[in-house]
Amino acid sequence: MVIYGVALLSFCMLVGVFVGDVLGELIGVQANVGGVGIAMLLLIILSNLSHHQFRLSAPTEKGVNFWSAMYIPIVVAMAAKQNVIAAVSSGWMAIIAGVAAVAVSFAMIPLLDKIHIGEGGHGDS
């Protein structure tokens, strides 16, 4: 059933965001720490348990894949609700700070991308 997929996805998100909030509380920051990332890991783990009796049927997968496919339209809506005015109208310093941070971060990607630690040796446990 499609709703099983949607429910699984929702369950993962709620658990992840909850754990992220608790983590934030524990280390004393007023923010969610990795909630969405934790939810993604949970979804990957649950959907990879396929060898056992827990196997997702095709309609169940549809429930997840629909939302995955809605991702780009949602991002377009997200773009359309950004406070672009505030970004461009607050003076040069803010703009330069933002642009410089992006430029330096972009430049860093190829450097870090060269680091492949032990070809899977790390984090195999």
Place this chain on the structure above:
Amino acid sequence: MILDALSEVLVKNGLVTAFVFVGALVWISYELSARLSRGHIHGSAIAIALGLVLAWVGGSMTGGSQGLADFSLLAGVGVMGGAMFRDFAIVATAFGADINALKKAGFVAAASVVIGVVLSFVVGSIVAVSFGYTDPIAISTIGAGAATYIVGPVTGTALGAGSDIIALSVAAGLTKSVLVMVGTPFVAPRIGLNSPHAALIYGGLMGTTSGVAGGLAATDPRLVPYGAMTATFYTGVGCLLAPSVLFLIVRAIF
């Protein structure tokens, strides 16, 4: 009278109206991509750019902070593009992600988050200093804003910065997020952003969830889960480091 009835229906069913609106916007964008750029510029990149332009138009016409969503007819765009649906769809993209790519990049991906926060903070702080700021609290708040537009206000509030400085830090973060959305597809070939490994690092270095979400969608949607995964840790790490260690370093210098 008919117009009144129509607008009432559209307002009442805001989210559904947003689906039609965004559907039309995406369709126009893909047509533009196919006809004008012959597919060179990805349709979703055009759609995101158009979305930002419309957000600017909306903001300048209504004076609000929600872009197009400040028009009551399009309030549903705010719901559709809000954090709840955004995060829900991001989690969904993880379905079918390659678990081995995650394991392989584990260490570098985690390091990239910390490096990304420190790098953006340092760059933002240097810009603040070069614009004449000497107060460590102001410098740290602006530096934190260069990380993300959430780290900036969280840091500023924690340190007791003025609201004008906090507003600047939000603006720096917004600029970053808009630029990452628009710029990623153009720089992607040059920085080798074409593998899950690179996308994990990209998410960790950029950190702005909306920027990474938009940037990867416009570059290669298959990379979305990897970049989004690391990006979601960035704001938390930023809120941890900026008002503490990084602020202390700034205060020691100034």
